[in-house]
Amino acid sequence: EPEVTQTPSHQVTQMGQEVILRCVPISNHLYFYWYRQILGQKVEFLVSFYNNEISEKSEIFDDQFSVERPDGSNFTLKIRSTKLEDSAMYFCASNGGAGETQYFGPGTRLLVL
Amino acid sequence: QKEVEQNSGPLSVPEGAIASLNCTYSDRGSQSFFWYRQYSGKSPELIMSIYSNGDKEDGRFTAQLNKASQYVSLLIRDSQPSDSATYLCAVNKLNRDDKIIFGKGTRLHILP
Numbered sequence: 001e002p003e004v005t006q007t008p009s010h011q012v013t014q015m016g017q018e019v020i021l022r023c024v025p026i027s028n029h030l031y032f033y034w035y036r037q038i039l040g041q042k043v044e045f046l047v048s049f050y051n052n053e054i055s056e057k058s059e060i061f062d063d064q065f066s067v068e069r070p071d072g073s074n075f076t077l078k079i080r081s082t083k084l085e086d087s088a089m090y091f092c093a094s095n096g097g098a099g100e101t102q103y104f105g106p107g108t109r110l111l112v113l
Numbered sequence: 114q115k116e117v118e119q120n121s122g123p124l125s126v127p128e129g130a131i132a133s134l135n136c137t138y139s140d141r142g143s144q145s146f147f148w149y150r151q152y153s154g155k156s157p158e159l160i161m162s163i164y165s166n167g168d169k170e171d172g173r174f175t176a177q178l179n180k181a182s183q184y185v186s187l188l189i190r191d192s193q194p195s196d197s198a199t200y201l202c203a204v205n206k207l208n209r210d211d212k213i214i215f216g217k218g219t220r221l222h223i224l225p
Contacts (some may be wrong), residue, residue, distance in 0.1 A: 031211060043157060043201065045212040056212060091156050098211045099145045099164075104156040 002026045004105035006092050012111045013082055021077045021108045023092030032075045033093040033102060034067065036060070043091065049075065082112045116140060117216035119202050125222045132189040134219050136202030139183070143204040146178055148187045151199045151218065160200070161187065192223045 005024045013019050025032050034046040048055040049067055057065075066078045075094075079086055089109050093102040119136050126132040134148075145164055149157035161176040163169045163185070169176045175188040185204075189196055199218040205211055 033212070035213075042217040043203075043213075043215040045214065048212055058212075089154075089156075093213075095211075099205065101147065101159050101162050102213055103159070104149075107156045109154075 002028075004092055004094055004103055006090075006105035006108050008108060009106065010109045010111075012113065015084055015112055016081050019079050019082055019110065021079075021090050021092075021110070023075045023077070023105055024073050025075055025092065025094030026096075026103060027073070029094035029096050029103075031055075031095050031097070031102075032067075032069070034077045035091045035093060035104075036088040037091065037107075038085075038088045046077070046090075079110075082110075084112050086110060087112045115216075116214045117202055117204055119200075119216040119219045121217055122220040123222050124219055125224055126192050127224050128192055128194060130192055132192045132196065132221055132223070134187040134189075134200050134202075134221065136185045136187075136216055137183055138185070138202075138204045138214075140204070140206060140214075141180075141183065142206045143183075145205045146176070146185045147203040147205075147213065148174075148176060148185075149201040149203060149215075151201055153199075157201055157203075157215075189221075194223045194225050197221060197223045 007022045032049045037043045047057045089107045092105040095102045148160045163176040163178045173190045177186045201218045202216040203213045
C-alpha cells in the first residue's frame with residue numbers, strides 16, 4: 001500500500017541553524033501539507049501546497065519557514081534559523097483531492113538545543 | 114471558542130465494552146469529518162471519515178455525524194487493549210486550502 005515517507009526520523013540541531021525536513025508524498029497525490037505537534041499538544045496546520053505554490057499558511061508559518069517541491073517526488077520544509085520553540089514532531093501529509101482523506105507520514109522529531 | 118473540542122480523558126473502558134468518543138466543532142461551514150488514532154510518538158492514522166449526517170460503520174467502528182448539533186462521535190465496539198491510544202477528531206471546510214483542524218484528542222485506555 002502506498003505511503004508517505006519522511007526523513008530524517010529524528011533531527012537534533014543547535015538554535016539558529018537551518019534544517020530541512022524531507023517528505024515523499026504518495027505518488028499520485030496532488031495536495032501536500034505540513035503539520036506540527038508540540039509534545040503534549042494538538043496537531044497544528046502549517047502550510048498547504050498545490051500546483052507548485054502555497055495554497056494557505058498558518059500564522060505559525062512565518063518568514064523562517066519555506067516549502068519546496070524541488071522535483072517530482074520530494075516535498076521539503078525548511079526552517080532557516082531554528083528557535084527552541086520549533087522543537088516538535090513535524091508531519092507531512094498528502095491527498096489526491098480537496099476534502100479527501102489526508103495520509104500522514106511517520107513524522108520527523110525535531111529537537112532544537 | 115475552540116474550533117474542535119474533545120474531552121481529553123483519559124477514558125477508561127473495560128475490554129469487550131463499547132467506547133464512546135465525542136467531539137464538537139464550531140464552524141458550520143465544516144464539510145468533512147475524520148477520526149484519527151494516534152499512538153504515543155507516532156503519526157495520526159485514519160480510522161473513519163464521514164461527510165453526511167447519520168451513521169457510518171466500518172468493522173468495529175461507527176462514526177456518527179449531526180451537523181445541526183455540530184457534533185461528531187466515534188463508537189468502538191468490542192474494545193481491545195490495542196485500541197488504547199489517543200483519538201483525534203478533525204474537520205475541514207473544503208476551501209481551497211483544505212487544511213484539517215484537529216482537536217486535542219481523547220486518550221482512551223482499554224482495561225484488560
